[in-house]
Amino acid sequence: MDLLRLLGLGLVAVLVLLGIDYYQQDKKHEGSLSFDGYIATVEKRFNLFQREEVTEEDERGQDEHSREG
Structure with a gap:
């Protein structure tokens, strides 16, 4: 029963x-x-x-490469 309450709480929080x-x-x-517009903002x-995130990874890779050289 505690698991059910925890799942319910999680659902309400989400x-x-x-x-x-x-x-x-x-x-x-x-x-x-609209709802479709909201979905579009989430995707964007x-x-x-x-x-x-990809840009940060690229910058870290360039920093590591310049330190090696």
């Missing part, structure tokens, strides 16, 4: 976080954000995060 994120994104789009932010 839903609250998604609601807050949707609210913030809706404010940025002046109250005209995830892709931006991935690009930043």
Whole structure:
């Protein structure tokens, strides 16, 4: 039973976080954000995060290469 309560709490926490994120994104789009638009913002932010991560890895690789030489 404790596992069921823990899963329920986790589900509620995720839903609250998604609601807050949707609210913030809706404010940025002046109250005209549809569900599809929200999904697009999530994809855009995830892709931006991935690009930043790759750029940081490239910079670290260049730093290591310049130290070796």
